[in-house]
Amino acid sequence: MDSGLSSRNSTFGGGNQLSRSYAKQDTAKQQRHALPIYSVRKSLMDLVRKSSTIIVLGETGSGKTTQMPQFIYEAGLNGDKLIAITQPRRVAAITVAKWVALEMGTNLGDLVGYTVRFEDATSENTQIKYMTDGILLREALSDRQLRNYNVIILDEVHERTVATDVLLGIVKKAQQMRASQRMPPLKVVIMSATMDCDHFASYFSDCPIVYLQGRMYQVKVYQMVEKMHYIEACLKTVVEIHQSRPSGDILVFLTGQEEIDATVNKMRRLAKSFSLDLPKLSVYPMYAALPQNQQLDVFNPAPSNVRKVIFATNIAETSITINGIRYVIDCGRAKIRSYDPITGLDMLKVSWISQAQAHQRTGRAGRITDGVCFRTYSKEAYEHLDKMTAPEILRCNLAATILSLLVMGVNYKEFDFIDKPSEESIIGALLELKALNAISSVENPILTKQGSHMARFPLDPKFSKMLLSAPKFGCLEEMLTIIAMLSGENIFTNSAQKREQMLIAHSKFYDKTGDHVTLLNVYNEFKTRAKPKMWCYDNFLNERNLSHAASIREQLSEICKALDIPSSSCGKDRTPVAKCMLTGLFANIATKQPDHLYLTTTSSLKARIHPSSSICGKMRPPVVIYTELVATRFNYLRNVTEIDPAWIDEVVPNVNLHQPGYSEPGYRAFNNHK
């Protein structure tokens, strides 16, 4: 006080915060030097310098994701261009970029940044760019030689996402093109903790493989000997750890949002009955549909008298470090995408994971101290798991991929896939693109003007099609909102404690035609509010996700302007909106059956309307279109809207119902209910 500077108004106001950040950076630096990869950085860089491609295989937590780009930058191997490092998941790209920025003592978005769909945290100073594999793939659409980069690191390749698989072919071709045109070479680094190295090495002309020895901390693995349902087993294990094991947070892998929400509620109820002598248990969910701030919440350390337990899907499986996690509980299952090219059925299904994924899950413990992993399945069950995850490209709808290849002028028949998708799958995708009028014919596919416009949007072709069809129905403004809302994260918040209030609040927005117009109602109301935060809170809505949807809408609207798509609005008339959606979702029609379940027309699968739908439990409409089919305990249709069957001939008269993807029996079932 005598000096005239109180700590509150000194130049170092908020000094505590500042010194905490410095302390954090110091710890980050010390940790960095102790990582197994650090001791071999020189020889690693020598190898990168003299090879065009290398494969790095190293234990989870050995430092690949955070250190490789820094070593390359420090050795100046990227020259005057950027270093790209891809991740299959956005949460990993964001959190790792934040950590590396801290290690390097720079602001996020400066030297180190990230780009994920609809969000860019980079600047002209950025040299190390974390990004999702989907973003790099989009960049390749306009520049096949990837000239912004001199080094590209493809991380977590064992996940075998479609985007990473296609990128492997693209970077390989870019290397060849740059060499033949005497351009600066493109260096490629392929990384994982668990992969079939020989397969990848032979794809890249027997490139060198580096095996990183050692790991920072040990993780002990226990397999279950009792037989019980995996959810029960997970809950029981959390209770046992909490009651009998030393401090340390717990990460539990489950399969999906509903299961996680229900288990989180159960766990919270159970925690109330714990002895008061035990530390408090703080329970968190973590899944992709959760608002991003809530996803990132789990990364904050818990106070010392609290144990954190996080119930997560496989979004927490690779690359990420959650501070404080000492125990992992793995249920051995995940929701994965499956696709049947014959029926065109595209769905998410709960399935067993691979040994590689189990290994990754184990690796989320032991990152800052020794850890323990409890697998809620037997040793025999583990031994029966597939060694590696089957490439997604062999089990997903390829329409978007084939469209991207056509835009790049690449003949998909000659494209050098590391694992080639089946002929049926490619034909299925071509049929869909033809039905969407994106290509001229299936036999000799040439991109139409509409097809090349479709590829301008960072969306599945079905959704791009709806935007392109909107002028015909006079509803572009409405479609922009609906598609932006479907592309972002969930805008409804869930409250177990105030369930009744929440349902009443949400039902105010419900539209009798279904969920898509319900989303439109929420957004329109949101945009009129002067105090949106408070309004969202009162209505159990997520303000951040609604604002994010507004930003997505803006970006989509910019693309529409660039394509000269005229603005139009249908006001309160809902029919144009439903008809316009049918132009993209004609393969996602379901009809009500006498038993009140729905039958999907193209794949003849019985399903229910998802309980979160605004038309669930109401007078069920005879025919609906749906955005997604999800299989958990039952098959569920998510985001549904009622349609009039008479619209089909009017809106999509040219869709050939006899093609395998849109098979006749389905439509016969549909006709029964005309």
Ligand SMILES: Nc1ncnc2c1ncn2[C@@H]1O[C@H](COP(=O)(O)OP(=O)(O)OP(=O)(O)O)[C@@H](O)[C@H]1O
């Ligand atoms: N956000 C973070 N907070 C605290 N420590 C972190 C964070 N991110 C990374 N670390 C530290 O850096 C170490 C190395 O992480 P890194 O992601 O580079 O390893 P990796 O070899 O790529 O592992 P994986 O194969 O699991 O992705 C972690 O074990 C952890 O100690």
